[in-house]
Amino acid sequence: MSERKIKLEKRVFITFDIEAVTGLHIGGSDVKTEIGGVDKTVVRDPLTDRPYIPGSSLKGKMRSLLEKYNNKEINFPPNKPAFHVCQDGTKYADCDICQVFGVSGEKEFATPTRLVVRDSFLSWKSVVDLQKAQTDLPYTEVKTEVSIDRVTSAANPRQMERVPAGVIFGGKDEEGKDQPTELVYSVYSGTNCDAQKDADRLGVIIEGLKLLEDDYLGGLGSRGSGKVRFNGFKVKVLALDPEKGIREIKDFSYSTINDFSTNLTEVQGALK
Ligand SMILES: [Zn+2]
Numbered sequence: 001m002s003e004r005k006i007k008l009e010k011r012v013f014i015t016f017d018i019e020a021v022t023g024l025h026i027g028g029s030d031v032k033t034e035i036g037g038v039d040k041t042v043v044r045d046p047l048t049d050r051p052y053i054p055g056s057s058l059k060g061k062m063r064s065l066l067e068k069y070n071n072k073e074i075n076f077p078p079n080k081p082a083f084h085v086c087q088d089g090t091k092y093a094d095c096d097i098c099q100v101f102g103v104s105g106e107k108e109f110a111t112p113t114r115l116v117v118r119d120s121f122l123s124w125k126s127v128v129d130l131q132k133a134q135t136d137l138p139y140t141e142v143k144t145e146v147s148i149d150r151v152t153s154a155a156n157p158r159q160m161e162r163v164p165a166g167v168i169f170g171g172k173d174e175e176g177k178d179q180p181t182e183l184v185y186s187v188y189s190g191t192n193c194d195a196q197k198d199a200d201r202l203g204v205i206i207e208g209l210k211l212l213e214d215d216y217l218g219g220l221g222s223r224g225s226g227k228v229r230f231n232g233f234k235v236k237v238l239a240l241d242p243e244k245g246i247r248e249i250k251d252f253s254y255s256t257i258n259d260f261s262t263n264l265t266e267v268q269g270a271l272k
Contacts, residue, residue, distance in 0.1 A: 006112065006190040010249075010271055012202065013236040015180035017170035018053060018120055018217075021227040023141065023162035026057050026218035038142055038159045040219070050127060050139050051163045053181070053217070055117035061217055062117075062208030063101045069211055072097060076104065093192065096204045100185075111192050115205060120181035122163075123171025130167070137161060145223070162225055170232075180234070187271055199271035206264055209257045230257050237270040 028043040042051045064083060067074065072084040072095075086092040089109030092099070102113030122130075122139070136142040143160045170180040185205060187198040209230055216226030233254040240246050250270040254260040260267075 004191045006188050006193055008186060008240050009189050009195050010187040010240065011238045012185040012187070012267065012271065013238070014183040014185065014205070014233065015170075015178075015235075016230045016233045017123070017168050018058075018181050019229045019231060020163055020165055020167045020169070021229050022165050023143065023225050024051075024053075024167070024218055024228070025160060025162045025220045025225045026051070026053060038137070038161050040158070040160045042140055042161045042163060045121070050122050052122065053120040053169050055119045057218065058120070058181070058212075059101065059115070059117040061215070062205070062212055063097060065211040065215055066097050066101075066204065066208050069207070070097065089192075096201050099198075100201055100204050109192070112186065112188060114186050114188075114198060114201065116184040116186075118182040118184070120169040121173070121179055123168040123179075124174045124176075125171055126167045126169075127174075130164070133164075135164065139163065160220060160225075162220075180232070196272060199268045202268055202271065203264055206257065206261050210261060213257060231255065233257070233260050235260070235267055237267065 024042075025040065026043050028041040043054060043057075044050060045052050066072075067084045074081045074084050075087065076083055076085040084097065085103050085105075086095045086098045092103070092107070092109050099111065100114045102115075103110050127139070130139045140161045141164050143162055144157050145160060146155050146157045148155055171178075173179040183205065185202060187195050189195045213229060215221065217228050218226045220226065233252075233256075235252040235254070236248055237250040238246055239249045250267075252263070252267055254263060
């Protein structure tokens, strides 16, 4: 077996705020349905009881939109395909989505997943605003939707919990410290890795965020929920060298995702 060596060369920290332009429903476990009889609850931080955006929700939605945008084969899991995963090394080598977002299971051809998406928390300002607003449930509104049974014409009301429009995930925490949504993108060299290609692949993330702004995050999107906007991007590029240590080599800021997209090559330039 040939020697396998992978070197972590650079890291890009992308931070921003997420604004809920319409009410946001990211589903919780629905175990606690006794809370006001709500049928569809939102996911909450168990320590603060505040709604949050799990990194997995943001990452999963970006991936799913990119798969469709790039017309990728939806082939996984085998019996009930819901998303795309490259099944062999040749396809994987040319698949930006699998390289950036990762492949499930232990695949011997896989290189490290490039993208980490962290959980995103309510800004302190939104916490205070929502407390003042005395929402239906703590920090959320309850929306009743009535579906009509097409056969019996019986009305079937259902209660959906949503984080109200206008709320910001990110911003500052209770102590006034920045707590933006954070994406961490890693650039590798070595076995089956190419730092130049990783620099180019950064564009996949920008594309994913753009697609998501035109789509929706969480559930009930076709009925109006989940429109989000990304604001206040800060981008930091770090170089990693065991001799010189970990050091920041460049930083950029962009007000919107379109602004970031227009100037993407300057960030990619710092990675090459
Ligand atoms: Zn793939």
